[in-house]
Amino acid sequence: MQLTELKAPYLIFLGSETNETYAKTGAGVAHWSPEKCMGQFHLAGGTVDLGLEEHSIESAANQGAKTLLIGTAMIGGGIPESWTKVLVTAMENGMDIVAGVHSRLNDIEELVLAAKANGVKLIDVRVPPKNLPVGTGKKRTGKRLLTVGTDCALGKKYTALAIDKELRNQGKASTFRASGQTGIMISGSGIPIDAVVADFVSGAAETLSPDNDPDHWDIIEGQGSIFHPGYAAVSMGLLIGSQPDAFVVCHQAGRTHISGWPEFELPTIQEVIDRTIDIGKQTNKSIKCVGISVNTSALTTDQAKEYLAALEEEFELPATDPIRFGVENIVRTLQ
Amino acid sequence: MQLTELKAPYLIFLGSETNETYAKTGAGVAHWSPEKCMGQFHLAGGTVDLGLEEHSIESAANQGAKTLLIGTAMIGGGIPESWTKVLVTAMENGMDIVAGVHSRLNDIEELVLAAKANGVKLIDVRVPPKNLPVGTGKKRTGKRLLTVGTDCALGKKYTALAIDKELRNQGKASTFRASGQTGIMISGSGIPIDAVVADFVSGAAETLSPDNDPDHWDIIEGQGSIFHPGYAAVSMGLLIGSQPDAFVVCHQAGRTHISGWPEFELPTIQEVIDRTIDIGKQTNKSIKCVGISVNTSALTTDQAKEYLAALEEEFELPATDPIRFGVENIVRTLQ
Numbered sequence: 226m227q228l229t230e231l232k233a234p235y236l237i238f239l240g241s242e243t244n245e246t247y248a249k250t251g252a253g254v255a256h257w258s259p260e261k262c263m264g265q266f267h268l269a270g271g272t273v274d275l276g277l278e279e280h281s282i283e284s285a286a287n288q289g290a291k292t293l294l295i296g297t298a299m300i301g302g303g304i305p306e307s308w309t310k311v312l313v314t315a316m317e318n319g320m321d322i323v324a325g326v327h328s329r330l331n332d333i334e335e336l337v338l339a340a341k342a343n344g345v346k347l348i349d350v351r352v353p354p355k356n357l358p359v360g361t362g363k364k365r366t367g368k369r370l371l372t373v374g375t376d377c378a379l380g381k382k383y384t385a386l387a388i389d390k391e392l393r394n395q396g397k398a399s400t401f402r403a404s405g406q407t408g409i410m411i412s413g414s415g416i417p418i419d420a421v422v423a424d425f426v427s428g429a430a431e432t433l434s435p436d437n438d439p440d441h442w443d444i445i446e447g448q449g450s451i452f453h454p455g456y457a458a459v460s461m462g463l464l465i466g467s468q469p470d471a472f473v474v475c476h477q478a479g480r481t482h483i484s485g486w487p488e489f490e491l492p493t494i495q496e497v498i499d500r501t502i503d504i505g506k507q508t509n510k511s512i513k514c515v516g517i518s519v520n521t522s523a524l525t526t527d528q529a530k531e532y533l534a535a536l537e538e539e540f541e542l543p544a545t546d547p548i549r550f551g552v553e554n555i556v557r558t559l560q
Numbered sequence: 561m562q563l564t565e566l567k568a569p570y571l572i573f574l575g576s577e578t579n580e581t582y583a584k585t586g587a588g589v590a591h592w593s594p595e596k597c598m599g600q601f602h603l604a605g606g607t608v609d610l611g612l613e614e615h616s617i618e619s620a621a622n623q624g625a626k627t628l629l630i631g632t633a634m635i636g637g638g639i640p641e642s643w644t645k646v647l648v649t650a651m652e653n654g655m656d657i658v659a660g661v662h663s664r665l666n667d668i669e670e671l672v673l674a675a676k677a678n679g680v681k682l683i684d685v686r687v688p689p690k691n692l693p694v695g696t697g698k699k700r701t702g703k704r705l706l707t708v709g710t711d712c713a714l715g716k717k718y719t720a721l722a723i724d725k726e727l728r729n730q731g732k733a734s735t736f737r738a739s740g741q742t743g744i745m746i747s748g749s750g751i752p753i754d755a756v757v758a759d760f761v762s763g764a765a766e767t768l769s770p771d772n773d774p775d776h777w778d779i780i781e782g783q784g785s786i787f788h789p790g791y792a793a794v795s796m797g798l799l800i801g802s803q804p805d806a807f808v809v810c811h812q813a814g815r816t817h818i819s820g821w822p823e824f825e826l827p828t829i830q831e832v833i834d835r836t837i838d839i840g841k842q843t844n845k846s847i848k849c850v851g852i853s854v855n856t857s858a859l860t861t862d863q864a865k866e867y868l869a870a871l872e873e874e875f876e877l878p879a880t881d882p883i884r885f886g887v888e889n890i891v892r893t894l895q
Contacts, residue, residue, distance in 0.1 A: 359790040359791070360789050360790040360791075361789065361790070361821070362789025362790070362821055362823065362824055363823065418758065419757075419758050419759040420757055420758070420759065421757065421758050422754075422755055422756065422757055422758070423753065423754050423755070423756050423757070423758050423761045423791075423793050423794045423797060424754040424755065424790075424791060424794060426758045426793040427789065427790055427791075427792065427793060428790065452842060454695050454696065454697025454762065454800060454842065454843055455694040455695040455696070455697070455759075455762055455763065456694070456695075456758075456759060456762075457762065457796055457797065457800050457839075457842075458758050458761040458762060458793045458794070458796045458797030458800070459758045459759060459793070461792055461793045461796040461797075462758060462792065462793030462796075465789060465792050465793070486696070486697055488697065488698065489697055489842075500838070503835070503838075504792075507787060507789065507792075507824075508789055
């Protein structure tokens, strides 16, 4: 098994969280993969509601829950000791435990012993699978779209999920391919590309979107930015290994500098298009940009429409804010 | 400590090796860092001679050897069980053990216990230091030269070592910065860049060549190629993080395809220059190519001279084969 794979249905564990911001992972899974979520489970004091059925560990297990998915992130990314009993009970009830926080389940001895005793798995989705290959560069069958960005954290995952969903709504064959922890939890499989050893990044990206039917689209979650002073190596390996036929540039309206790197101006959308094509051509000569996806949350609806219309005119490409206006205009370009 | 650091002087361990090809690491260390090598040590049957003084473990320890450096690589990269006794004896005599082979010293329990008991270190130079930072992209003081390539395995390490040596011969301040295992053994410190997790590759490269005196040159060993279908992510992170002022393109005369990737034509030298400048400008606007270094081993001396002269005319840059003709012409361009 070369991808991290999770077993559905999930019981989403929300701890005693009262702040929705810290339950983003659980909310993302419930929003994008409701069919995989059989319920939610709180500790005393927890108030976050994902709109799923409330369960105890036992009632969830009785109704077939196969995985307890930790849907909250504490500040600092830890796994509180007070959770140990709950996690052990879930394992005794036959569930795997899945976490994407900074601390590793597999570093906590009591959990490791309980997993062994109960024949279940502790899955840290930040830890990449072992034995990933070096990239071969060989052309694979099927079609691929990669979301790229002018920076980190401006909608590459959301855009990919939205495009995948729209394609499937239209009856087309499509799979979302997760390259980060939240994406892996949402889709149930993937590879955390940024945690892969440098020599194997493009090989990991090749593994993530294997040969497929000629009409099938893999919609691949992008990472970082090819212009990023910290993370460009990740974006480079993902681009080379994904060998995308199509890419969408993701951007945030009003962002002028690389977030957290204030000395670096954001590259322009044109620069991102040019360099992505320049590098992407190495493994797919027919790579092309098919759209621009913008987080317009800083703008009014009218401003957003005007902003997107200006982009469409400048680049002669469909532009949208996937949250506000959907991605139908981009999907229309995918044959 | 963020670089892997080795303690000189070294006793080079050659096992019972009879084939010089498999003692390349030891030979490289003896050639480039003779001042760090106090002697060599064989097991029965070993015939490879690096021209160093022969020692037993005990006589080497008596003369101050601080490290037993494994200078041979067996096929498969293992550490034979028959070596355990020797390695333990070296540790009992106060030496660290250094290896760059595929197997890890730190995975062999008997060695780990002996290291602990004797207060010495087992250093696997293929394993990067812990806690490497994410790249900041901040400009550092001092000057930097990076060797880049049209492919892997065509002289990037040799060229960097030769340029560093020539600079020092001319009385200039220079340090060779090793980014691979053999380079680390030669120079006594460095970071194995290709083994670093993707998120930290440019940060590792920044760590490798820290702030320095304004007139000091860091001569950084390149890795892979920015056009390589397997390893481009490594080359990308190293380029971004090194923020070189100058780079030298390394090439092998007659090589037409990426070695081991026969479906991929080698990029041209011009393509490598253009893309290296294009990407390198992100962290150093004054990056420029200062020379071309060619492995001309497939050519006669006359053919090599003709080949290099043609390159000089085409690119208006100094071109050389560092083994045949030295690197004085390239070093002359470094201010």
